[in-house]
Amino acid sequence: MTPIIPTIFEIIFKPALSQFALLSVLVMSGLAPAAARPQADTKFLEHADALMTEYVRGELFTGTVLVARNGKPVFRKAYGAANREWMIPNTVKTRYRIGSITKQFTAAAILQLADENKLGLDDPISKYLPALPASWGPATVRQLLSHTSGIPSYTSPDDSDAKLMPVKHTPQELIDLLKDVPLNYKHGTKFTYNNMGYVLLGRIIEAVGGISYQDYLEQKLLTPINLHDSGYDDGRIVVGQLAQDYTDGPDQVVKGRLVNMSNAYAAGAMYSTVDDLLAWHQRLIKGNVLSPAALKAMFTDGGHHYGLGWFIHESLSRKLYEHGGNIGGYSLYAGLLPGR
Numbered sequence: 001m002t003p004i005i006p007t008i009f010e011i012i013f014k015p016a017l018s019q020f021a022l023l024s025v026l027v028m029s030g031l032a033p034a035a036a037r038p039q040a041d042t043k044f045l046e047h048a049d050a051l052m053t054e055y056v057r058g059e060l061f062t063g064t065v066l067v068a069r070n071g072k073p074v075f076r077k078a079y080g081a082a083n084r085e086w087m088i089p090n091t092v093k094t095r096y097r098i099g100s101i102t103k104q105f106t107a108a109a110i111l112q113l114a115d116e117n118k119l120g121l122d123d124p125i126s127k128y129l130p131a132l133p134a135s136w137g138p139a140t141v142r143q144l145l146s147h148t149s150g151i152p153s154y155t156s157p158d159d160s161d162a163k164l165m166p167v168k169h170t171p172q173e174l175i176d177l178l179k180d181v182p183l184n185y186k187h188g189t190k191f192t193y194n195n196m197g198y199v200l201l202g203r204i205i206e207a208v209g210g211i212s213y214q215d216y217l218e219q220k221l222l223t224p225i226n227l228h229d230s231g232y233d234d235g236r237i238v239v240g241q242l243a244q245d246y247t248d249g250p251d252q253v254v255k256g257r258l259v260n261m262s263n264a265y266a267a268g269a270m271y272s273t274v275d276d277l278l279a280w281h282q283r284l285i286k287g288n289v290l291s292p293a294a295l296k297a298m299f300t301d302g303g304h305h306y307g308l309g310w311f312i313h314e315s316l317s318r319k320l321y322e323h324g325g326n327i328g329g330y331s332l333y334a335g336l337l338p339g340r
Contacts, residue, residue: 041074044067044074044075045074045075048065048067048075048077049075049077052065052077052079053079055079056079056080059253061079061080062079062080062081062090062246063078063079063080063090063094063096063243064076064077064078064079064090064091064092064094064096064273064274065077065078065079065274066092066274066275066277066278068278071278071282073278076092076274077092078090078091078092078094082094082241082243082244083243083244084244084246084253085244090243091241092273092274092275093229093241093273093275094241094242094243094273095229095239095240095241095242095243095271095272095273096242096243096271096272096273096330096332097233097242097245097261097268097269097270097271097325097327097328097330098268098270098271098272098277098325098327098330098332099264099268099324099325099326099327099330099331099332100195100267100268100323100324100325100326100327101268101270101272101277101323101324101325101332101334102198102264102266102267102268102269102270102325103198103267103268103309103323104284104298104309104310104323105217105221105270105280105309106198106201106202106205106266106267106309107145107201107298107308107309107310108221108284108289108290108298108309109201109205109209109213109216109217109220109221110141110145110201110204110205110308111290111294111295111297111298111308112220112221112289112290112294113205113208113209114294115290115291115293115294118208118209119141119204119208120141121140121141121142121145121297122140122141122142123140123141124137124138124139124140125137125139125140125141125144125200125204126138128141128203128204128207128208129200129203129204129207132175132200133175133178133179133180135182135183136149136151136183136200138187139151139187139188140187140188141201141204142302142308143187143188143197144197144198144200144201144204145197145201145308145309146191146302146304146306146307146308147191147192147193147194147197147304147306148187148188148189148190148191148192148302148304149187149188149194149197150183150184150185150186150187150188150189150190150192151178151183151184151194151196151197151200152178152181152182152183152184152196153178153192153193153194153195153196153197154174154177154178154195154196154199154263155195155196162257164177164263165257165258165259165260165263166258166259166260167260167263168260168262168263169260169262169263170262171199171202171203171265174196174199174263174265175196175199175200178196191303191304191306195267195268196267197267198265198266198267198268199265199266199267201266202265202266202267203266205266213232213265213266214232214234217231217232217270218231218232221289225279225280225283225288225289226279227272227276227279227280228276229272229273229275229276230270230271230272230273230276230277230280231270231271232269232270233261233269233270233271234261234262234269235260235261235262239271242271243330244256245327245328245329245330246329247328247329255329256328256329256330257328257329258328259327259328264327268325268327277334281334281336285336298310299312299319299321300312307321309323310322310323311323315337316337318337318338319337319338320335320336320337321335321336321337321338322334322335322336323335
């Protein structure tokens with residue numbers, strides 16, 4: 001079924017064309033019947049490598065690609081330099097900051113707490129964070145997860161947050177920046193992608209779980225399923241094998257925009273590798289992380305092509321579950337394309 005191949009790569013790489021980026025990719029799909037796979041796999045590998053080579057030659061991509069079928073890698077290769085100062089190459093073990101792909105981990109943490117009856121998805125957030133601005137309190141946990149809360153965000157598509165992001169802020173300081181800003185709309189009535197919602201979810205995880213967001217990730221999500229190449233990056237710790245991010249400058253490639261990781265928090269402060277992302281998604285969809293009911297809630301479109309931590313679209317006549325992540329000069333994509 002070779003016609004599927006270019007369609008999948010269009011999905012993956014169109015977002016990367018606007019900037020030079022370090023990109024980690026995961027796609028899972030049933031591409032061909034078992035009897036047809038050997039020849040199809042050879043053509044796929046040739047096509048994929050040729051395509052990536054063109055992107056690298058044009059300085060449109062540097063990073064790591066992983067494509068998997070039925071949970072098994074069929075294409076896995078690194079390109080370009082992880083560090084241009086020392087010309088250290090990327091490898092399949094290179095770690096990248098994953099930006100908003102962090103949101104699916106945050107959503108899983110909230111759903112775990114719901115599975116344990118420690119919170120309700122339709123509870124008002126004031127139940128767990130009573131000191132919030134009064135107009136924010138009636139929003140529900142589910143509305144934070146689905147970007148429908150109407151609460152203002154501290155980041156914006158027009159880059160008006162450019163002066164804010166390099167400066168360290170605690171989650172409470174981010175909240176205080178917006179405490180007098182009116183709601184964007186009535187809770188639950190519209191969809192607006194919103195990093196503040198996931199900052200608040202991180203605070204809820206800490207309030208209900210009784211430990212820091214970082215400790216919850218490590219103790220409840222990452223360690224139990226052996227994700228040893230993933231973690232929380234506070235910007236101060238040394239993360240081994242972490243790639244430097246780069247982007248296009250006026251005349252040459254330059255380092256990515258400075259972002260103090262305190263601003264990313266539960267909305268985007270994790271790092272990972274393509275292998276760990278594959279393992280994460282396999283364990284997630286196989287029910288090793290969440291109950292069947294919680295997993296169904298995560299992957300159910302709430303009416304805005306978004307579930308809980310995942311965008312949901314139609315592609316190739318089936319569901320496509322996906323999310324990107326952009327932070328500094330890192331640009332990430334993860335997609336799940338279930339087989340028929």
